[in-house]
Amino acid sequence: MKQSDTIKTMVAGHICLDITPGFNPLLEGGFNEIFAPGKLINVEEVVIGTGGTVSNTGLAMTKLGIDVCLNGKVGDDEFGRIIKNRVGPDRSAAFKMVPGQSSSYSIVLALPGVDRIFFHHPGTNDTFTADDIDYDALSKCSLLHFGYPTLMRKMYENDGQQLDDIFSRAKELGVVTSLDMTLPDPNSDSGKSNWQKILKRILPFVDIFLPSVEELAYMLDRDLFEKRKAHANGQDPVLSYTGDDCSMLSGVLLGLGVKIAAIKLGINGYYLRTADKGALENLTAPACGVNGWADRELWASSYRADKFGSANGAGDATIAGFLTAFLRGLGPIECVKAANVLGWQNVQQIDTLSGIEDWPGTLEMINDDCMPRNPLTVNDMGWQYCADKLVYYGPYDKDNR
DSSP: OOOOSSOEEEEEEOOEEEEEEEOOTTOOSOHHHHTOTTOOOOOEEEEEEEESHHHHHHHHHHHTTOEEEEEOEEESSHHHHHHHHHHOTTTTTTOEEETTSOOOEEEEEOOTTSOOEEEEEOGGGGGOOGGGSOHHHHTTOSEEEEEOGGGOHHHHGGGGHHHHHHHHHHHHTTOEEEEEOOOOOTTSTTTTSOHHHHHHHHGGGOSEEOOBHHHHHHHHOHHHHHHHHHHHTTSOGGGGOOHHHHHHHHHHHHHTTOSEEEEEOGGGOEEEEEOOHHHHGGGTTTTOOSTTTTTOEEEEOOBOOSSOOOOTTHHHHHHHHHHHHHHTTOOHHHHHHHHHHHHHHHTTSSSSSTTOOOHHHHHHHHTOTTSOBOOOOOOSTTOEEETTTTEEEOTTOGGGO
């Protein structure tokens, strides 16, 4: 990682315009009742903002004090101009704006008591290639975070050739690399792609991998994915995954070359597994010291949100918290707590960014052991709860051996 007085990071990949109508929190009825044909539904003010990794993670990191270069691709159309204006001219200097292509947008339905529903147009995200990365700007950065290749056609076509090019070139520049995913629609071209093959190809160039447990199971172990989905019985499948599941899946990731596997588990918080000291040596300066990071397996519960706006962008916010804490030299326990704190901040509001606080305020929350947490019980053999740190140590954790 590059030595610098200023921590500079590039966040690249998926960018879109999010259009989110506000719904009365007292709105009653199931989905079919609310959206009955011919029915008029009164809504509140609309929230218009940028979405996707580039916006959600990148701009959250800027609010936390990181100097972020955003690298996305938009069309030369009204939505593209709105996106660039919202991001700002300095942050979007590495953007590609192309004529004749439409910008990506999403209509986000965040109904009370119902998981978010997205109407999404991929637009220029589907034409994004390795040549759309500004490598001159990247060479001045300490870290590259790339998100949502599952929603970008060129990234998963040809067994991930373009994604491979991006990450291999980043490693040639000496940049620490980070990757996030989304859960593919099984009926889409992305969902039908051989993600196990793609991951085997690109993960040797990925230092930090931050998928959700569902995304990971879908890509690496489809039988486990279907089994946990069935066990959920209509509830959130994430809640069905166990410590043994996380240990198995993260073990595969470390075997493929990932140095740090941080797995999102929704309301069940964050799981972390790291490689051994030798594998982490290239990540030691200036932020991530080997001491405290090598051979760790942790699971930290999420924070209880008494006020709830929307979970839109919550996963991206947790990544912003994790990466910012990592870049600022915090240890692994503090990094997973930072991830959970940012998730808590995010869900307070209906949009993706207005709930995010500055770094001093966030750091206070990370160190506040009295913040109420959601219940988490890990019963798998070898897991031990550490009351002093408020985290579970897994069977592969060096402090639990």
